[in-house]
Amino acid sequence: MLLSIDFENLHQILHTLYQEMMPLCSNLTGVAKGIAGLGALFYVAAKVWQALARAEPIDVYPLLRPFAVGLCIMFFPTFVLGTINTVLSPVVKGCHGMLETQTFDMNKYREQKDRLEYEANKRNPETAYLVDKEEFDKKLDELGWSAGDLITMGGMYIDRAEYRMKQNIRRWFQELLELLFQSAGLVIDTIRTFFLIVLSILGPIAFAISVYDGFQSTLTQWITRYISVYMWLPVSDLFSSVLARIQVLMLTKDIEAMSDPTFIPDSSNTVYMVFLIIGIFGYFTIPTVANWIIMAGGVSGANRAMNTTAAKAGNVAAAGAGAAVGNVAGKLIK
Structure with a gap:
């Protein structure tokens, strides 16, 4: 399974790493x-x-x-870092709470949609034997051993195998996009942790240099950069909450449509995959959005480099994703 990685545990490891590296600034x-x-x-x-x-x-x-x-x-670790982290910690916890609420709703609606989709396919005589093994065996028992029945039986096996292959391809591609989506969030969190560790360890030197005439702005620049980088995590959680809310609205609409017994569901999940691709690209705009909250001129260069790299990687990812979606769509139309 592509999503066998526990990304929540990796984010917790980064948080623990930051907590363990903070005392090094006393050196x-x-x-x-x-x-x-x-x-x-x-x-x-x-x-x-x-x-x-x-x-x-x-x-x-x-x-x-x-x-x-x-x-x-x-008293840098407690007076400076402790004060800033304590003031900004409620913002991080509040945004993360919103993300957990939206994710819980999304998982609940997704399970309901999968159950209704299975029931809708089972009600349809043309797709019942594809999704349910008992219906498939029952339809086989109704056939005899004549030449026409044997041809029909072979076609049923081929249709069922093709249906399962299409489902596996869609599931694999969806898991790949979800893996890339989670990896993009982990990249942002890793870079954020690295920036915070560097700013924390070298913070006393920046404060010391700000004593000299001509370098007074070093103090304010350090504070704005630290706060701007610290805000990457809540902005990331807000972005994930927005995407989760969009998926909840789409799932709610599908569930309402499936309440009609004559509705034939579409199991391609193309819209969901499109929003995953949007989310992958959107994660790399988080540093820019965080910089809107508090201006940090020194981070803009890193933002430009990250956005440029994301754009180059995005072209390759978009080409691959488009080819895969087109391949799946072509098979469905065929």
Whole structure:
């Protein structure tokens, strides 16, 4: 089975990896304190010298900035990372709760649709023997051993084998698209975890450099980049929730149609596969959407590179998906 991989477990492993790597930022605290201390010395000396040279009173308030940054460096894992993660954690949990609700509804409606589809095919005399073994054996028992009956019997075996082969092809292609869909989400989560680990470990150095004149924007840039990357996960869950909701609406419409006894179901699931392909491409727009929430200029280059790579990979995937769907559709029409 293509979907034998437990993707939820892989996402949990990435979350655990981030939690275990966060304390490593304390290893750079000593270096950062040295850089920040030297920068604070130059910063305070320059401000005091300027005030004395101009015979102006010394403004103490701006001189407190390097000391505040120094306190952030000393307690970086708890004071900086802990505060940001605590504030943003409810957003992540809320979006993930929406995803779990929509996924549960989708699975419930999918099981109901499969059951109604099986019953509809079983009611139809032309397809009953294809989906039900008992109906197939019953139809065989009604035939005799004449030449015409033997030809009919052989045709029934061929039709049943062809039907099962088509179902296996559709199921395999659907599982392949679902695997690619889940893999796209795992790629986004892996890159997000890598970015967060790098920002967390090197965060004290960024704070220390921000003490120097001309590098003050490093502090705000680090905060905006960290928050922007952190928001990738809730945006990803919202995107998955939207796709799940669309599938629920489609399943609800199919279930309502199947309530009509004369309705002949279409088991190709072509629309569902199309939305899976859309979802695969849509996952790579998540960094751009997260960047709309809080602007992080330093991540835009990574976003462009990711979108370019996704576009190139998407062309290949779209060509393969189109060929496969066309092949299946051609067989159905034939």
